[in-house]
Amino acid sequence: MASERSLAVLRAIVQDYVASREPVGSKTIVERHAFGVSAATIRNDMALLEEEELIAAPHTSSGRIPTDKGYRVFVDQLTEVRPLSSAQRQAIETFLGESSDLDELLARTVRLISQLTRQLAVVQYPSFASARxxxxxxxxxxxxxxxxxxxxxxxxxxxxxxxxxxxxxxxxxxxxxxxxxxxxxxxxxxxxxxxxxxxxxxxxxxxxxxxxxxxxxxxxxxxxxxSDRLVVAGAANLVRTEQDFAGSILGVIEAIEEQVVLLKLFGEMSGDEHAVAVRIGRENASFGLGETSIVSSAFEIPGRDISRLGVVGPTRMDYSNSMAAVRAVARYLSRTLGES
Missing domain, CATH: 3.30.390.60 (Heat-inducible transcription repressor hrca homolog; domain 3)
Structure with missing residues (x-):
């Protein structure tokens, strides 16, 4: 079982790797983070994390990068999603508040989420599947x-x-x-x-x-x-991260274009309707999205079925920021559409 310090080292590795796309070594961790211990001690912690399969060496004599399991532990340790800044919250209210109808609101929503997270954004169009x-x-x-x-x-x-x-x-x-x-x-x-x-x-x-x-x-x-359908924006963001995928991203793009795939995935992520849900890497393998992570949250229009919005990107994702943005926009939609 990883110690508290080892988990803190894991957080540092995730944050540095997401920021730099470079494998992270013990020397870098000592220089960038105030652990107050030697590089040798950090190497011992990293060895424990590697034994737990939370980090791995992409090639010989390199630093370490998080595994899917490591990202999962990191996300699960985020007991509280950090709030967006007041400027970001104001941007949400201003940009989405200018929408004239539901179609425009959802189109603006995916554009905004894509800009806030620099990921591909998707919104499930609210439906009346259970209405009579x-x-x-x-x-x-x-x-x-x-x-x-x-x-x-x-x-x-x-x-x-x-x-x-x-x-x-x-x-x-x-x-x-x-x-x-x-x-x-x-x-x-x-x-x-x-x-x-x-x-x-x-x-x-x-x-x-x-x-x-x-x-x-x-x-x-x-x-x-x-009908269930999706509104999508930010495909260029996915292309920009192509080097984060081991193979071609064409399979990922095709799976996203086949909207039923993401709709099924959203359906599996709907256990807790009002929490931010995260699916990482191999957890999505059965959907052909084994190298991607999906962050989503639910929003609700009175009289309609629960819908979800979220982002799709590589596992090397700024989870904290993505979770905060997805949650904030979902809450705004639920509040605004509930008042309309």
Missing amino acids: VRHVELVSLSPTRVLCILIADSGQVEQRLAELEQPVEEATLAELRLRLNELVAGTTMADATALLSGEIDAVDPRHAAVLHTLAATLAEQARVQR
């Missing part, structure tokens, strides 16, 4: 144009225009509205999507084509409500 259909409304704008309105039990309203191939009268539209509400009112968005995409018996066969068009439009609205 409260009501379907059809509003005639012209004989061949109908505004389809899908209202969720959370209060969210989704509107979309349907263009009809044949005109429809108000009385017929009222019948179709009743039929569609009988079909999906009270169902989840997932069930509504399936029901509206399937065969629906029309009250009058003459209106089957109109009913099909309206149902298809509403199905797409329900599908949007329940």
